[in-house]
Amino acid sequence: xxxxxxxxxxxxxxxxxxxxxxxxxxxxxxxxxxxxxxxxxxxxxxxxxxxxxxxxxxxxxxxxxxxxxxxxxxxxxxxxxxxxxxxxxxxxxxxxxxxxxxxxxxxxxxxxxxxxxxxxxxxxxxxxxxxxxxxxxxxxxxxxxxxxxxxxxxxxxxxxxxxxxxxxxxxxxxxxxxxxxxxxxxxxxxxxxxxxxxxxxxxxxxxxxxxxxxxxxxxxxxxxxxxxxxxxxxxxxxxxxxxxxxxxxxxxxxxxxxxxxxxxxxxxxxxxxxxxxxxxxxxxxxxxxxxxxxxxxxxxxxxxxxxxxxxxxxxxxxxxxxxxxxxxxxxxxxxxxxxxxxxxxxxxxxxxxxxxxxxxxxxxxxxxxxxxxxxxxxxxxxx
Amino acid sequence: xxxxxxxxxxxxxxxxxxxxxxxxxxxxxxxxxxxxxxxxxxxxxxxxxxxxxxxxxxxxxxxxxxxxxxxxxxxxxxxxxxxxxxxxxxxxxxxxxxxxxxxxxxxxxxxxxxxxxxxxxxxxxxxxxxxxxxxxxxxxxxxxxxxxxxxxxxxxxxxxxxxxxxxxxxxxxxxxxxxxxxxxxxxxxxxxxxxxxxxxxxxxxxxxxxxxxxxxxxxxxxxxxxxxxxxxxxxxxxxxxxxxxxxxxxxxxxxxxxxxxxxxxxxxxxxxxxxxxxxxxxxxxxxxxxxxxxxxxxxxxxxxxxxxxxxxxxxxxxxx
Numbered sequence: 001x002x003x004x005x006x007x008x009x010x011x012x013x014x015x016x017x018x019x020x021x022x023x024x025x026x027x028x029x030x031x032x033x034x035x036x037x038x039x040x041x042x043x044x045x046x047x048x049x050x051x052x053x054x055x056x057x058x059x060x061x062x063x064x065x066x067x068x069x070x071x072x073x074x075x076x077x078x079x080x081x082x083x084x085x086x087x088x089x090x091x092x093x094x095x096x097x098x099x100x101x102x103x104x105x106x107x108x109x110x111x112x113x114x115x116x117x118x119x120x121x122x123x124x125x126x127x128x129x130x131x132x133x134x135x136x137x138x139x140x141x142x143x144x145x146x147x148x149x150x151x152x153x154x155x156x157x158x159x160x161x162x163x164x165x166x167x168x169x170x171x172x173x174x175x176x177x178x179x180x181x182x183x184x185x186x187x188x189x190x191x192x193x194x195x196x197x198x199x200x201x202x203x204x205x206x207x208x209x210x211x212x213x214x215x216x217x218x219x220x221x222x223x224x225x226x227x228x229x230x231x232x233x234x235x236x237x238x239x240x241x242x243x244x245x246x247x248x249x250x251x252x253x254x255x256x257x258x259x260x261x262x263x264x265x266x267x268x269x270x271x272x273x274x275x276x277x278x279x280x281x282x283x284x285x286x287x288x289x290x291x292x293x294x295x296x297x298x299x300x301x302x303x304x305x306x307x308x309x310x311x312x313x314x315x316x317x318x319x320x321x322x323x324x325x326x327x328x329x330x331x332x333x334x335x336x337x338x339x340x341x342x343x344x345x346x347x348x349x350x351x352x353x354x355x356x357x358x359x360x361x362x363x364x365x366x367x368x369x370x371x372x373x374x375x376x377x378x379x380x381x382x383x
Numbered sequence: 384x385x386x387x388x389x390x391x392x393x394x395x396x397x398x399x400x401x402x403x404x405x406x407x408x409x410x411x412x413x414x415x416x417x418x419x420x421x422x423x424x425x426x427x428x429x430x431x432x433x434x435x436x437x438x439x440x441x442x443x444x445x446x447x448x449x450x451x452x453x454x455x456x457x458x459x460x461x462x463x464x465x466x467x468x469x470x471x472x473x474x475x476x477x478x479x480x481x482x483x484x485x486x487x488x489x490x491x492x493x494x495x496x497x498x499x500x501x502x503x504x505x506x507x508x509x510x511x512x513x514x515x516x517x518x519x520x521x522x523x524x525x526x527x528x529x530x531x532x533x534x535x536x537x538x539x540x541x542x543x544x545x546x547x548x549x550x551x552x553x554x555x556x557x558x559x560x561x562x563x564x565x566x567x568x569x570x571x572x573x574x575x576x577x578x579x580x581x582x583x584x585x586x587x588x589x590x591x592x593x594x595x596x597x598x599x600x601x602x603x604x605x606x607x608x609x610x611x612x613x614x615x616x617x618x619x620x621x622x623x624x625x626x627x628x629x630x631x632x633x634x635x636x637x638x639x640x641x642x643x644x645x646x647x648x649x650x651x652x653x654x655x656x657x658x659x660x661x662x663x664x665x666x667x668x669x670x671x672x673x674x675x676x677x678x679x680x681x682x683x684x685x686x687x688x689x690x691x692x693x694x695x696x697x698x699x700x701x702x703x
Contacts, residue, residue: 087480090424090596095565097422097537098596100435129480132463153469359466359478 006034008333009048009111010062010120011041012076013127014084016310017146017160019318020076021067023122026326028062034334038062039116040077044084048110049103059114071323074313084123085130104137111139118338120329122146125361128341132354135339142329143341143354148309151195153360154352155343159325161198162317164191164309168198171305172206176239185227185238185292185300189285191309192243195363198309200370203241203379210380212246212288215364218382219249220288224295226380231298238298242284244306248291248382282306324349396541398505399433399533401513404520409557409578409619411526414514416545418530419502420537422563424596425584426672427625429660433533438502440485441666442477447497449473455498460489479668501667507544515552527555527577536560539568546575559621562605563597569605578617580652581606585629586637594628603641610645618648624687625656626679635687639694651691655679 010027012020024040031038040060041047047058060078070077083090086107088100111119118140121131124147135141147158168190179186190198196213203211209230212218227238285302293300314322321344328342328349340351364371374381399417408415420436421428428434432441450473455465464481467473475497490498514528521527528549535542535558546556557578562569573579583606584599585591591599610618620642624630642648656678664671692698 085480087483092597095422096597096601097563098424099422126480129463129478133480355463358481359463359476361468361476363468365469 006036007115008118009039009041009116012078013123018163019159019314019322021073022071022319022322023326025067025070026323027329028067030327030330032064043079044081045086046081071319129358140338142332144325148191149195150197151362153362154357156345159318159321163315166315167309168202168305169205172202175303179237183236185298187240187285187289187300187302189242189304193245194361196243199241199243204374208239208241210240212242214245216381217247217249220291223382242288244284246284394507394541394544395504396538397502399502408529411524412520413526413529415529415531418532418535418538421533431664432501438500440482441501443497444474446495447475448495507548511548529557531559536564536568539571543571562602573613576616580619583620583622583638586634614647620651623654624679630679635690655684
């Protein structure tokens with residue numbers, strides 16, 4: 001392959017994470033140093049697949065001059081798309097009926113027509129799988145992992161996590177002080193559908209009484225007993241941090257009668273009673289707060305930090321990480337890599353084949369240093 | 384689409400489910416036949432497994448034996464489609480983006496039935512033979528067959544053959560539709576329909592497009608044309624009532640203004656938003672977008688129902 005005069009594209013997958021602009025800056029500056037041209041695709045792959053939606057053009061040339069002041073800013077210069085999956089592109093057909101089309105071949109043809117010979121993709125867990133599928137179809141790609149939850153296993157830390165954690169700690173701190181003033185138990189839901197890193201680390205930092213994470217099914221009776229011990233006249237408040245994917249084993253006593261409409265409207269349904277459902281919008285906090293209140297003689301109230309953490313400027317750590325990941329992707333291309341994910345595993349920057357990077361979730365192990373710290377601080381996990 | 388030259392009884396369609404003893408989709412006790420495929424993408428959809436036309440794989444973790452089995456991590460299942468997370472979690476996880484190669488044959492290899500296919504190819508006779516099992520109930524209650532979905536009109540030849548065949552067997556027919564299809568599809572099916580339940584989801588076109596993915600201009604035109612072209616069909620309008628979307632007086636009154644001039648629209652039903660389908664989203668690897676939406680309160684439903692009852696001259700009945 002001609003390593004001179006290369007034309008590289010960079011795209012950003014669905015879901016905003018602080019530090020995107022730092023990644024773009026890192027890649028553009030490192031590429032510029034080699035004399036390569038970097039093209040940004042707007043809104044995932046939309047700018048390439050549907051350039052007619054962009055009066056100013058679906059592609060953006062990322063010159064060093066354009067990106068040099070980009071990294072401290074919030075947002076993403078390339079925009080975002082709610083869905084980025086060229087294998088399932090929703091559209092209205094000629095009969096005005098909605099359907100999903102596989103546009104992966106169209107995408108590859110358009111990349112070729114634009115003389116783009118590699119794509120740097122800034123993606124989360126699902127995006128890695130989609131890029132892997134595109135790689136199997138011939139796309140030369142280097143992926144950069146982004147994750148608020150830090151759940152991508154092959155890298156020690158994804159960019160965006162530190163910003164999310166910092167903001168979460170600030171919010172949980174405030175919740176604790178509010179609980180103290182109100183003499184109640186604050187139940188704060190934080191990000192973490194599959195893994196509990198944010199809940200665990202924020203809970204430790206803010207001095208939570210209990211932390212509930214997806215990795216440890218929790219018994220709320222145990223949490224309630226612990227809170228009874230800790231809440232005294234001298235300390236008449238409590239703080240529980242709940243990851244959104246936390247699993248409680250205390251039987252729910254809803255006992256709702258099943259409607260006869262179910263057979264007509266949704267015959268194969270199993271409703272909210274599935275053990276497989278992760279609620280993403282504050283239900284974890286509400287459920288835990290309500291159930292705890294039934295178990296103890298204290299008032300609880302739910303708060304949700306949730307998606308607030310996705311906004312805002314990146315922390316210093318994420319700016320550095322973003323720049324490093326962006327530059328790392330260019331290093332991968334310079335080394336002739338293809339179909340790999342850049343991984344930050346100090347002291348090395350590694351290139352992990354996508355086939356090995358997908359399907360690995362970085363969960364909190366029982367012997368984690370953070371679990372030991374939490375235990376030594378007397379924090380309860382509901383077990 | 385099915386071949387027009389095929390003998391009608393041998394026509395095949397993709398059937399999602401056949402549900403017996405239903406009482407909310409037309410007169411009497413009915414058997415609902417859910418067909419696969421939909422031309423809208425309503426954000427509140429309670430049957431996400433019905434949206435795509437093709438059969439698709441679903442996973443029920445409650446049936447899965449996890450690490451005890453692990454068969455789906457081996458050939459012939461697609462590499463990377465199934466995996467285990469690190470740690471003690473023993474359940475199989477699914478990479479939905481890599482499962483597109485999974486078919487009925489593969490799902491049948493799952494010894495516990497945790498993997499199954501939503502959607503099965505069936506002939507007209509196979510469906511009608513199943514439906515006819517409850518013929519005595521239909522006779523006693525005035526019930527029959529109801530085609531639902533998805534959007535049953537997306538398989539117009541199959542639907543028409545099913546309904547025609549039902550009539551030939553003396554079975555009453557109904558369809559449940561959103562009508563987001565070309566009129567030519569309706570023309571094939573409606574001659575064989577006794578009752579048509581049809582959805583007035585939202586009134587304003589831009590809002591209809593926002594919440595369902597498509598505007599409602601053609602839908603409303605289809606409704607009006609159907610009312611006028613088929614005076615013998617009993618039309619029943621319906622609204623899935625979703626707080627914050629359409630559970631308001633303005634929408635109900637707009638629908639009433641649309642339907643009341645047509646005397647063959649015999650009723651207008653409200654279907655309060657439900658969350659029955661929530662678990663199915665996860666079993667298909669799809670995120671449910673209305674997770675924080677709640678069922679409308681009884682007060683709201685009662686109030687809106689009273690407006691409908693008044694419009695249909697049933698005020699006294701409603702107050703009892």
